[in-house]
Amino acid sequence: MYTQIYILRFPKDTSDKPFIYQLVKEYDIEFNILKADILLQREGVMIIELKGSSKNNVKAGLDFLKGLGVQTERLAARIRRDDSQCFQCGACTGICPVGALYIKRPEMEVIFDAEKCTGCSLCVPICPVRAMEVSLDKDWVLPEETVMK
Incomplete structure (x- = not known):
């Protein structure tokens, strides 16, 4: 999808x-x-x-x-993770619809792939320590021509 x-x-x-x-x-x-x-x-x-x-x-x-x-x-919403706050619980991985947040095995490390992220922000409220944050700055609104090529 x-x-x-x-x-x-x-x-x-x-x-x-x-x-x-x-x-x-x-x-x-x-x-x-x-x-x-x-x-x-x-x-x-x-x-x-x-x-x-x-x-x-x-x-x-x-x-x-x-x-x-x-x-x-x-x-283009920018989602960021504060690595100093994140304690690798993995709660965000179950809610991410595009797989931008996933668990790397066998290390059991939570990985955030910003390239896959669509900016839906579902991970923000689910994070128990609020390590995920969203920014909707005007700088992140992209003209359509730069996106659909």
């Missing part, structure tokens, strides 16, 4: 269109709306997690949105 988080900015003339329905039906994309500010006849903003069986599903869905005039940006 390919999972990424995006910021959608849509013009006021698309605020009443069922584009999320189309993403599910036509492009076989699962979604999780993380935050939304949508009012009829006004510009809207939505932070949404999109999950497709492949990168191509998500890219096709994003192309559909762009055709409607929706601006899309990948939200």
Whole structure:
């Protein structure tokens, strides 16, 4: 599965269109709306997690949105682990949907692979010592062109 988080900015003339329905039906994309500010006849903003069986599903869905005039940006959340806090309990490994957190055997060491991390932040509240943290700085919002190549 390919999972990424995006910021959608849509013009006021698309605020009443069922584009999320189309993403599910036509492009076989699962979604999780993380935050939304949508009012009829006004510009809207939505932070949404999109999950497709492949990168191509998500890219096709994003192309559909762009055709409607929706601006899309990948939200690249940065997840960090404070190694001085982490005591290697492994609680985070069971919740990570993409395998960015896993147990290295036979050492039984908890490994964090930042390259695999999608920034979903599920690991943050599950960590008993709060060794995992998320940063959503504006510097980490990437233009779509740098992501889907």
